[in-house]
Amino acid sequence: MKLIDGKALSAKLKIRIKEEVDEIKERGGRVPHLAAVLVGGDPASQSYVRSKVRSCDEVGFESTLIKKDETISEEELLDIVRDLNEDPNIDGYIVQLPLPRHIDPEKVNLAIDPRKDVDGFHPMNFGRMTLGLPAYLPATPQGILAMLEEYNIETSGKKCVVIGRSNIVGMPISILMAQKRKTGNCTVTIVHSRTKNSEAEIRQGDIIIAAIGRANYVTADMIKEGAIIFDVGINRIEDPSRKRGYRLVGDVDFESVSGKASYITPVPGGVGPMTVCSLLMNTLKSANEEIYKRV
Numbered sequence: 001m002k003l004i005d006g007k008a009l010s011a012k013l014k015i016r017i018k019e020e021v022d023e024i025k026e027r028g029g030r031v032p033h034l035a036a037v038l039v040g041g042d043p044a045s046q047s048y049v050r051s052k053v054r055s056c057d058e059v060g061f062e063s064t065l066i067k068k069d070e071t072i073s074e075e076e077l078l079d080i081v082r083d084l085n086e087d088p089n090i091d092g093y094i095v096q097l098p099l100p101r102h103i104d105p106e107k108v109n110l111a112i113d114p115r116k117d118v119d120g121f122h123p124m125n126f127g128r129m130t131l132g133l134p135a136y137l138p139a140t141p142q143g144i145l146a147m148l149e150e151y152n153i154e155t156s157g158k159k160c161v162v163i164g165r166s167n168i169v170g171m172p173i174s175i176l177m178a179q180k181r182k183t184g185n186c187t188v189t190i191v192h193s194r195t196k197n198s199e200a201e202i203r204q205g206d207i208i209i210a211a212i213g214r215a216n217y218v219t220a221d222m223i224k225e226g227a228i229i230f231d232v233g234i235n236r237i238e239d240p241s242r243k244r245g246y247r248l249v250g251d252v253d254f255e256s257v258s259g260k261a262s263y264i265t266p267v268p269g270g271v272g273p274m275t276v277c278s279l280l281m282n283t284l285k286s287a288n289e290e291i292y293k294r295v
Contacts, residue, residue, distance in 0.1 A: 143274025
């Protein structure tokens with residue numbers, strides 16, 4: 001079994017990004033600027049946003065964090081989105097999910113300028129991705145593609161099973177893995193809550209991408225010998241032996257599955273760091289006008 005070290009790859013890619021930012025500074029150009037909007041006090045969201053801000057500092061980006069109480073109205077949040085859309089100094093931004101119940105995330109997503117949608121969730125970017133056109137790819141799927149490429153994992157002709165069908169991970173990665181690309185050309189099956197005999201489907205997977213949000217869902221008896229495992233899940237389970245009273249585990253039972261898999265991502269330290277790194281990559285693309293030209 002070989003560990004796919006997302007933390008190490010993320011650090012490697014950040015060095016490349018920083019080198020490009022340093023070149024921009026030497027030319028007297030404006031460095032990329034990433035903003036994040038955080039609504040409410042969800043601990044996981046706060047931790048994730050802190051990681052994004054810290055990563056911006058590491059590569060030399062400008063960063064802005066806009067924190068609002070969960071009582072903010074939908075219209076007030078949409079006003080913030082409009083301001084970010086119109087701010088020429090902001091290259092890209094994200095509105096951290098989940099949002100409070102009284103705010104429609106779809107309405108917020110549709111209000112984001114596609115040129116600054118570095119999360120890759122806007123229908124324009126999602127549609128361009130689906131057609132194989134240049135687009136900001138959703139951060140987590142883009143991170144998975146980067147890991148496949150870094151570890152020279154052959155995907156062409158392989159059976160890829162994606163567990164989960166969210167618009168954030170499951171649906172976009174299933175499209176990308178099926179496309180005619182270096183890290184693609186797979187035959188893809190999506191397993192979800194209505195799939196009959198899901199374990200049999202998962203067992204056929206040469207590559208398994210678990211993004212279902214259920215702790216330790218995938219066990220050794222559910223995978224074939226030598227399967228390649230990408231664990232997107234981040235779940236908290238109680239653990240009195242830990243100072244915080246809990247520990248993080250993925251959607252895959254790492255202890256049992258790692259003895260049977262040929263490659264596997266750990267949790268933490270696998271897909272997570274690459275998700276943050278992908279946001280930086282998309283922001284740099286926006287600053288360089290690689291996808292959309294400024295108007």
